[in-house]
Amino acid sequence: AQSVTQLGSHVSVSEGALVLLRCNYSSSVPPYLFWYVQYPNQGLQLLLKYTSAATLVKGINGFEAEFKKSETSFHLTKPSAHMSDAAEYFCAVSEGSGGYQKVTFGIGTKLQVIP
Amino acid sequence: EAQVTQNPRYLITVTGKKLTVTCSQNMNHEYMSWYRQDPGLGLRQIYYSMNVEVTDKGDVPEGYKVSRKEKRNFPLILESPSPNQTSLYFCASNRQGPRDTQYFGPGTRLTVL
Secondary structure, three states, X not given: OOEEEOOOOEEEEEOOOOEEXXXXXXXXXXXXXXXXXXXXXXXXXXXXXXXXXXXXXXOHHHOEEEEEHHHOEEEEEEOOOOHHHOEEEEEEEEEOOOOOOEEEEOOOEEEEEEO | OOOEEEEOOEEEEOOOOOEEEEEEEOOOOXXXXXXXXXXXXXXXXXXXXXXXXXXXXXXXXXXXXXOOOOOOEOOEEEOOOOHHHOEEEEEEEEOOOOOOOOEEOOOEEEEEO
């Protein structure tokens, strides 16, 4: 069974500081991995995804993530936090084939950016 | 504009009164899913559908029904809602399967008294 662990349900960083949101996964097959962002009172939107191509994935708004198979990790980073990055971030693992699709989300990490 | 719409956005109801939350997408996507979001639990998959008349259970299907009679619509039905179904519900769609990005609706906040 697949699972996702996001360490830290709340993370605070100063504006301009490095953002690091952690995600570890388990999957019985090579996974597809996603980071989604949720702004207040909105649905989720894709930040970036890994689908077995390059292990370093660049997304929108300056975010990137690196797939590390040996560590079963897919941590999200951004070199310099901006006030507009304050949101909740979800890591997700997806697997399936032939019409079967199972998507498992982590519990989410709320990012607070301090001026 | 490509989008997933849900209605209603907010709903307060009472235990046992049947309700339906509608979901519609205009992107001709094959896959559609329903999730519920609860504090400390993240999003959990309720049901998904890979095509018209093809649906399957997710992680938390108890107390819910779905149907997929048309490609664009995927309603979520609570035949006898209970207070433990108070939650924020999201519908999502994607084109081809597990490697594809999901597009989410704006959410439906349901309160069952």
